[in-house]
Amino acid sequence: MKAVFIRKQSLLRAFFIRLAIFTPGAFLLSGGAHGLNTTQVSQYDVSWVFSNSYQVGRFANGDWWVVGPIVLQDISVVPELGFPTTPAEGRNGFMINLHAGPGAEHAFDSRAPYYNADLQPDLPTLVEPDSSIVATISSNVGTLKTAAVLTVLASPPPEGSFRPPYAGNDKPLYSTQNLQRHVLKTLPYIDGVPDFPIIARNVERAWLDPIFDWVGIYLHPSDNMIAYGAGMARDIGTATLRLMLDDPPEMKEKLLISTVQVGIDMYGLLLNGQYWPANGGHMSGRKWPILFAGIMLDDPGMKGIGGFEVDGLSWEGNQYSEAFQEDCQTFYLTEETRNEYPEFYQNPDWYDPPARAGDAVFGMRACMKDYGQTDYRACCNSQSWVGQVLCARLLNAKNLWNHDALFDYVDWWMEVWVPGDPSRHGYWDSGFQERMWNAYRWYANEAAGVSNWDLMDPAAKPPDGK
Numbered sequence: 001m002k003a004v005f006i007r008k009q010s011l012l013r014a015f016f017i018r019l020a021i022f023t024p025g026a027f028l029l030s031g032g033a034h035g036l037n038t039t040q041v042s043q044y045d046v047s048w049v050f051s052n053s054y055q056v057g058r059f060a061n062g063d064w065w066v067v068g069p070i071v072l073q074d075i076s077v078v079p080e081l082g083f084p085t086t087p088a089e090g091r092n093g094f095m096i097n098l099h100a101g102p103g104a105e106h107a108f109d110s111r112a113p114y115y116n117a118d119l120q121p122d123l124p125t126l127v128e129p130d131s132s133i134v135a136t137i138s139s140n141v142g143t144l145k146t147a148a149v150l151t152v153l154a155s156p157p158p159e160g161s162f163r164p165p166y167a168g169n170d171k172p173l174y175s176t177q178n179l180q181r182h183v184l185k186t187l188p189y190i191d192g193v194p195d196f197p198i199i200a201r202n203v204e205r206a207w208l209d210p211i212f213d214w215v216g217i218y219l220h221p222s223d224n225m226i227a228y229g230a231g232m233a234r235d236i237g238t239a240t241l242r243l244m245l246d247d248p249p250e251m252k253e254k255l256l257i258s259t260v261q262v263g264i265d266m267y268g269l270l271l272n273g274q275y276w277p278a279n280g281g282h283m284s285g286r287k288w289p290i291l292f293a294g295i296m297l298d299d300p301g302m303k304g305i306g307g308f309e310v311d312g313l314s315w316e317g318n319q320y321s322e323a324f325q326e327d328c329q330t331f332y333l334t335e336e337t338r339n340e341y342p343e344f345y346q347n348p349d350w351y352d353p354p355a356r357a358g359d360a361v362f363g364m365r366a367c368m369k370d371y372g373q374t375d376y377r378a379c380c381n382s383q384s385w386v387g388q389v390l391c392a393r394l395l396n397a398k399n400l401w402n403h404d405a406l407f408d409y410v411d412w413w414m415e416v417w418v419p420g421d422p423s424r425h426g427y428w429d430s431g432f433q434e435r436m437w438n439a440y441r442w443y444a445n446e447a448a449g450v451s452n453w454d455l456m457d458p459a460a461k462p463p464d465g466k
Contacts, residue, residue, distance in 0.1 A: 037053045037056070038050075039052065041056055043062070043063065043064060043150075044146050044148045045137060045146060046075065046136075046137065047076045048066075048133065048150050049073045049074040049075070050066070050070055050071065050073055051070075051072075051124060052070075054066050054067055054068065054070050057156060059151070059157070059162055060160050060161060060162050060176045060257050060261075061162065061163055061204070062204075063148070063151070063163045065153050065156070065163070066151070066153070067129075067153060067154070067155060067156060068127055068131070068153065068154070070127050071124050071125070072123060073124045074086065074123055075087055075094055075123070075135050077135070077137045077146075079091075079137065079138075080137065080138060080145060081140060082140070083138055087123075087135075090109060091109060091138040092136060093106070093108035093109055093138075094133060095107050095119055096121065096127060096132065096133050097130075097132055097169050098167055099167070099168070099272060100167045100211075100212075100272045101269075101272065101274040101275065102212045102273065104212060104273070104274075106210065106211060107120035108143075108144060108147075108219060109136070109138050109143045109218075109219075112143045112211075112218035112219055113215045113218060114215070127152050128152065129152055129154035130153070130154070130171045131171075132149055132151050132165070132166040132171070133150045133151075133152070134148075134206070135150070136148075136208075136221065139222060142222055144208070144220070144222070145221055145222055146221050147208045148205075148206070149163060149166050151164060151171065157173050158175060160175055161175055161176075162257070162264055163264070164268070165267065165271075166268065167210060167265070168268060168271065168272035170268075170271070174299070179296050180297070181249060181252075183295065184243050184244060184252065185245075185395075186244075186246040186247075187246060187440055188245075188246055189246060192432060193242070194432055196242070196254070196255055199242050200239075200258055202225070202226070202238075203236070203239050203255070203258045205225070206261075207262050207266070208221055209269060209286070210269060212274065213283075228281060228282065228380075229276075229325065230281040230380040230381060230428040232285030233284035233381075233385055233428075234285075234383075234387065234428050234430050234433070235285070236259070236285050236288055236387075236388060237285075237288070237385070237387020237388040237430070240259060240292050240391040241387045241391050241394075241432070241436050242432075244391060244440075259292065260292070262289045263289035263290045263294070263296075263302065266286050266289050266290045267293065270286075270305065275324070276325050277322070277323075277325065277328065277365075278325045278329045279325070279365075280380065281376050281384070283324075283325035284325050284326055284381060284384055286324060288388035290305050291303065291397055291400055292391070292397075295395055295400070303400055306402030306403070307402055309321035310322075315365065318369040318370075321367075325381075326385060326406050327367070328366060329362055329363060329364065329367075329381060330361070330403070330406040331363060331366045331367070331405050332358055332359070332360055332361075332405050333356070333357055333359050333360075334357055337371060338355060338357055340371075341371050344372075345361060350377075352416075360407075360409035361409065362381070362382065380427060382410070384429075386410060386414060386429075386433045387433040387436070389406065389410040390436060390437050390444065393441070393444035393445075394440065396444075411441075414434075414437055
């Protein structure tokens with residue numbers, strides 16, 4: 001009987017291991033499948049084929065690792081109609097330890113700016129440890145449909161490890177065991193809360209973002225992420241706010257891991273030369289995932305990006321150092337600027353009542369001395385910032401963000417501007433974020449000293465209603 005039981009256990013184990021290896025996008029919270037040997041792995045319709053059998057496993061977010069060095073024999077994909085099944089003809093490209101930021105090029109798809117076919121190795125190729133192989137599937141509609149990451153390590157990572165950042169040569173391993181889950185709030189439910197699977201789908205795959213400025217949109221895979229920066233800000237704000245509600249920890253876990261992974265990848269891009277200057281609505285949504293990951297992992301480097309500056313930047317002769325769009329587009333108005341641009345700051349179509357010196361306001365590229373409003377303030381940016389700003393307040397991370405003008409500006413937007421006319425929401429709003437703001441913004445008022453999250457007593461509401 002004992003032998004039969006062991007045999008059944010072995011068969012079941014073999015079945016689930018096979019399922020883990022060949023199910024695209026399978027998500028194993030344990031980091032699972034350590035110690036397996038195979039000649040290929042697959043995820044999201046991308047298959048990496050090896051010359052020999054190597055030890056493989058999954059990181060906490062479900063992405064594959066393999067112990068190397070390895071010989072990568074081939075990459076095959078399930079292609080879009082009319083496209084090749086391998087990296088060929090300027091489609092379905094792959095890169096190893098890609099670079100990021102100004103001057104960075106790519107080998108993913110020849111239709112996108114800054115394409116350089118020489119950055120894609122010939123197959124078969126030897127891949128050393130501490131390498132991230134980013135493989136893509138080209139799209140008939142945009143440029144890229146899918147991106148997936150295989151990481152080559154010198155030895156198996158500890159159980160529960162996050163995938164290291166895909167950019168650059170440094171591959172630090174962060175652990176789910178270090179997640180500060182206790183800092184997440186357990187706020188009472190509000191109406192219209194989105195389900196976890198819907199929110200998790202927006203952040204569960206790698207956000208590919210190595211190319212500088214707005215043209216990076218051409219390399220945002222449609223299966224992985226929203227293409228536009230305002231949408232990225234909205235999605236990361238929604239994901240982190242969703243984690244603030246009163247759900248069992250096990251229900252939050254997948255979304256938490258996926259969201260932290262986005263922050264790890266963004267931090268890797270930042271350390272490898274990428275930054276996100278103000279430009280329309282393209283560059284929002286990159287700072288908060290890094291800070292959130294830093295808070296959850298209690299990582300000083302990530303938590304310290306509030307003061308991150310880029311040296312030697314200029315735009316039309318004006319010097320600036322801001323690395324993130326939200327910080328460049330919000331500032332405290334001076335009397336000089338107010339009088340120099342009355343068409344914006346004294347115009348009730350833009351500020352009602354007109355802005356005063358000292359008010360937190362919006363400027364298209366304010367840190368670069370370009371205060372033009374256009375319609376990006378209303379259409380694309382302000383509303384998309386609501387979720388990340390509220391969540392930062394809930395986690396007492398305003399000081400970590402280190403740019404008070406953003407927080408005061410979003411307060412004005414939500415408390416003064418939007419209530420004056422419901423049509424002012426813009427294209428990238430979120431009903432969930434607005435309802436969370438209305439329910440919980442005043443609980444996060446540091447000045448009021450409101451800290452009793454258990455009682456949530458309405459009688460404690462500050463006199464100013466915030």
